[in-house]
Amino acid sequence: MSETIKTHPELAEIFNKDEERVDWHDETLWWIRQKRDKSAHSIPEWEQLRETASQIKNNVLSDLANYLLAFEKNAKANGIIVHWAANAEEHNQQVHSILKVHGIQQMVKSKSMLTEECHLNEYLEKHGMDVIDSDLGERIVQLAKEPPSHIVLPCIHKKKEEIGDLFHIHLGSPAGTSDPQVLTETARQHLRETFLTRKAALTGVNFAIAATGEFVVCTNEGNADMGAHLADVHIASMGIEKIIPDRKHLGVFLRLLTRSATGQPITTYSSHFKKPRKGQEMHIIIVDNGRTIQMGREDFRASLKCIRCGACMNTCPVYRRSGGHSYHNAISGPIGAILAPNLDMKKYADLPFASTLCGSCSNVCPVKIDIHQQLYKWRQVIVKEGYADTSKKLGMQLMTFTLSSPTVYRTAGKAGRWVLKHIPFAVNNQFNPWYKHRDMPEAPAESFGEWYKKNVTDK
Amino acid sequence: MSKEKILAALRHNQPEISALPVNLAFERDESINLVEKFRVIAEGIGSKVYVVAGLEEVAALIAADFPEAKRVLSTVAEVVSSAIPAFELHEDPHTYADVDIAIFKPRLAVAENSALWITEDRMGVRALPFITQHIIMLVDKNTLVPDMHAAYEKIGDTDYGFSTFIAGPSKTADIEQSLVLGAHGPRSMTIFMH
Numbered sequence: 001m002s003e004t005i006k007t008h009p010e011l012a013e014i015f016n017k018d019e020e021r022v023d024w025h026d027e028t029l030w031w032i033r034q035k036r037d038k039s040a041h042s043i044p045e046w047e048q049l050r051e052t053a054s055q056i057k058n059n060v061l062s063d064l065a066n067y068l069l070a071f072e073k074n075a076k077a078n079g080i081i082v083h084w085a086a087n088a089e090e091h092n093q094q095v096h097s098i099l100k101v102h103g104i105q106q107m108v109k110s111k112s113m114l115t116e117e118c119h120l121n122e123y124l125e126k127h128g129m130d131v132i133d134s135d136l137g138e139r140i141v142q143l144a145k146e147p148p149s150h151i152v153l154p155c156i157h158k159k160k161e162e163i164g165d166l167f168h169i170h171l172g173s174p175a176g177t178s179d180p181q182v183l184t185e186t187a188r189q190h191l192r193e194t195f196l197t198r199k200a201a202l203t204g205v206n207f208a209i210a211a212t213g214e215f216v217v218c219t220n221e222g223n224a225d226m227g228a229h230l231a232d233v234h235i236a237s238m239g240i241e242k243i244i245p246d247r248k249h250l251g252v253f254l255r256l257l258t259r260s261a262t263g264q265p266i267t268t269y270s271s272h273f274k275k276p277r278k279g280q281e282m283h284i285i286i287v288d289n290g291r292t293i294q295m296g297r298e299d300f301r302a303s304l305k306c307i308r309c310g311a312c313m314n315t316c317p318v319y320r321r322s323g324g325h326s327y328h329n330a331i332s333g334p335i336g337a338i339l340a341p342n343l344d345m346k347k348y349a350d351l352p353f354a355s356t357l358c359g360s361c362s363n364v365c366p367v368k369i370d371i372h373q374q375l376y377k378w379r380q381v382i383v384k385e386g387y388a389d390t391s392k393k394l395g396m397q398l399m400t401f402t403l404s405s406p407t408v409y410r411t412a413g414k415a416g417r418w419v420l421k422h423i424p425f426a427v428n429n430q431f432n433p434w435y436k437h438r439d440m441p442e443a444p445a446e447s448f449g450e451w452y453k454k455n456v457t458d459k
Numbered sequence: 460m461s462k463e464k465i466l467a468a469l470r471h472n473q474p475e476i477s478a479l480p481v482n483l484a485f486e487r488d489e490s491i492n493l494v495e496k497f498r499v500i501a502e503g504i505g506s507k508v509y510v511v512a513g514l515e516e517v518a519a520l521i522a523a524d525f526p527e528a529k530r531v532l533s534t535v536a537e538v539v540s541s542a543i544p545a546f547e548l549h550e551d552p553h554t555y556a557d558v559d560i561a562i563f564k565p566r567l568a569v570a571e572n573s574a575l576w577i578t579e580d581r582m583g584v585r586a587l588p589f590i591t592q593h594i595i596m597l598v599d600k601n602t603l604v605p606d607m608h609a610a611y612e613k614i615g616d617t618d619y620g621f622s623t624f625i626a627g628p629s630k631t632a633d634i635e636q637s638l639v640l641g642a643h644g645p646r647s648m649t650i651f652m653h
């Protein structure tokens with residue numbers, strides 16, 4: 001690991017210094033996970049929806065080149081200007097040159113994880129452009145000069161008092177304000193002014209429909225629409241994997257997206273942009289940035305099915321107790337830990353190890369990505385390529401050994417429970433970065449296997 | 460060029476063709492009362508719902524609910540009166556920045572999530588449903604569909620420049636997950652179901 005980049009355990013350790021905050025973070029995300037469950041359980045056909053979504057995405061990945069060509073052709077026929085960017089740098093240059101052509105120096109931007117991935121804001125600021133993020137959570141982290149810590153809930157790590165302080169310094173609200181209602185109103189006034197004065201707006205893309213050349217943007221706040229409909233120039237940035245074949249497939253994805261994300265039945269706005277309005281210029285930038293490489297990695301290809309709902313983060317015991325920033329990548333949590341090593345295996349070698357492999361992520365994923373299996377496979381690749389540090393290598397070897405034989409697994413489980421009970425510090429030590437600052441769970445008296453055997457034979 | 464590079468890389472790396480699911484028919488409980496379902500969901504996400512016998516009841520209810528409103532406009536001819544002027548088109552969407560109440564007639568209403576489908580031709584200008592402080596929707600019961608699949612079946616391949624599903628007032632829970640209505644768009648949504 002390079003010296004300048006802190007690893008996930010190191011960053012998690014910083015986050016874990018404030019135990020009360022960690023508990024609060026953990027509980028808040030779990031509460032969102034429970035809302036997801038309630039919402040999903042109210043739809044009897046939920047599993048069928050997930051399976052259908054998964055199959056649609058499998059089809060898209062298997063024929064993506066043709067779908068992209070169809071999308072481009074139809075979007076152009078609709079009057080949209082289409083650009084292709086091989087990487088982040090090219091995407092950023094394209095945004096910059098569109099703004100330059102129009103002599104625009106200020107832009108308003110709604111949520112787009114792709115532009116976070118490309119570090120667009122930094123790039124534009126370096127070139128003298130002013131970018132304001134309009135999603136409330138994103139605006140808050142922008143004022144705090146931090147990246148978002150969650151793809152759906154960008155400032156989930158922040159307390160309202162801290163937000164009050166930021167607004168006091170930057171937006172002139174009275175000191176000591178922490179009422180969410182008042183703070184939101186302050187942001188509303190400030191950003192309304194921004195929407196009304198910006199000539200260019202950038203939005204993300206949730207879904208791009210190959211058959212019609214239109215794209216769909218989902219928000220609760222209405223910020224993407226406020227930006228796009230008031231600006232002379234609308235730029236939409238999308239990863240190549242955002243394609244879906246037909247409009248009717250939106251029915252499947254829009255039913256799954258927010259129910260998985262927050263438990264809501266749908267976002268407040270699901271806006272379908274098909275043609276620029278009269279006098280407006282509309283651009284789409286189709287970005288690769290490593291996605292075609294991931295497509296070639298058979299074991300990790302399925303990560304491109306992701307619709308960025310955030311459910312895998314909300315449910316992840318490691319994410320909940322280590323915070324999004326500990327992943328030092330634009331996309332955090334389990335899915336981020338699969339996507340990041342594709343971009344830079346050395347820099348992100350630590351991330352696939354930030355998991356207990358409990359599989360909860362794969363269980364909630366609306367497009368059925370085998371997230372925890374991919375994490376396990378990345379570990380093997382990273383160790384084989386020589387990017388893992390020694391303590392992890394040892395752990396991996398042990399784990400492979402343990403999982404390779406049922407007898408060893410049972411014995412190891414027994415030994416593990418005994419160790420937890422009698423000498424907890426044997427697990428809670430510096431060779432096991434995951435157990436720092438964590439009280440070990442109480443060891444169950446018997447494993448499920450033992451319990452089952454006893455109870456079944458007793459009958 | 461990047462386009463060719465991306466496409467070539469995809470053609471090389473894409474897996475073998477995997478078929479699209481043909482069947483998008485999902486089980487549906489046909490006994491559900493759509494008006495009731497819609498109302499419960501809409502109220503659950505912060506909308507106010509009036510079930511009215513006819514649109515002539517609308518004006519009085521608006522006057523009672525929004526006594527302070529200054530600039531009111533309607534894109535729906537049936538409810539235009541001296542108190543509710545008709546929408547007039549100005550090319551510059553910024554001229555609608557001071558609208559307090561805007562009234563629309565969506566094309567479809569989805570019972571499962573209370574989303575209302577409204578195409579550009581029914582918005583006046585695209586910015587209006589978002590920039591107005593309060594939004595009022597006149598929903599014909601006959602436009603109700605049970606779910607999103609049924610909605611897209613109805614939408615089919617109709618043409619529009621812009622269209623959107625709107626479900627409730629704009630909102631955010633970004634500050635410690637406390638729900639606040641009125642983020643950047645309307646602070647409230649009132650639905651008259653007739």
Ligand code: SF4
Binds near residue numbers: 305310311
């Ligand atoms: S991997 Fe699945 S659960 Fe995680 S954000 Fe993507 S779609 Fe959601």
